[in-house]
Amino acid sequence: MLALKNSSKSAFRRRLLGWYDANRRNLPWRQTRDPYKIWVSEIMLQQTRVAAVIEYYKRFLKAFPNINALARADEETVLAHWSGLGYYRRARMLRAAAQQLEAAKREMPRTAGELLELPGIGRYTAAAIASIAFREPAAVVDGNVERVLVRMAGENEADSVDFWTTAQELIDTDRPGDFNQAMMELGATVCLPKNPACGACPLKQWCGTRGEHKTAKPAARKTSTVGYVVAGHGPKIALTQRPKTARLMPGMWELPLLHRLPRHAPLFTLRHSVTTTDYVVKVWRGRPPKGSVQSNVAQASKLPLTGLTRKILRRLSLLRD
């Protein structure tokens, strides 16, 4: 199936784009052609759900409306606006790339090949920006596209699909950005990992299977218990900064970590996962430890807090959102 004849390819494109025109979600980054805004959206969407991105995207663009504003901002300020979204390296690299462009007095590169040279932009993101913002016919392959193509290929051919080559052969060169987004939209809303809505699929006549899509076994998870202390009077709260050299979330701020857990019962317990570790998090009230800094809660929200610290402060009603 994946080697479609030309006539079948145009029917495929027509069907897919027709479906997309009628069913596309109205997302904030679909209301602009500004390449910088497309760029920000693509970085935020890496391994991150649409629903989680929307509010971050709006706030981030309000704070950093263009490349120049992002390049001039402190890294800490940029990270504060990313706080809670995860994969913080993305924010550092996005800012670094903006600074590279400003330093070279360059505008945004207009081709996938040039975009690929910027930090944080890999093969997927380069093609996404080039196709959506600059109409370059560069096909995108993300998890959604892979799943759609595997299903279309059918069981016998699934293992031998060259995703990038296949997607590139299928792409609509008149509407490359819409084609790419349509493939992803289909994977995200119809061709789901589990219980795909095959009845609603505009591509079913080209589909080789409706079987489950096998994915690689995720890395084994570990579990661990950690304790944090809430210390402060009135509007103040104690925070500590993670080492700049830490592998995980370097330089970000969090509640002071307890090295020995008290015997008495914690204020509360919650669960939190960070990459491959599942934490049981216990929180006690206590005195501010040495090395911690007293910060106004209102100020704290402007720091690059870890997502877990945000969660705890929300739980204590010390933080909104």
Added chain:
DNA sequence: GAAACGTGGCT
């Protein structure tokens, strides 16, 4: 090429 990188929502 595998592992690391964050988080929250859904089942």
Added chain:
DNA sequence: TAGCCAAGTTT
């Protein structure tokens, strides 16, 4: 509940 998973990139 515990596990699964999301518009990937870097090392």
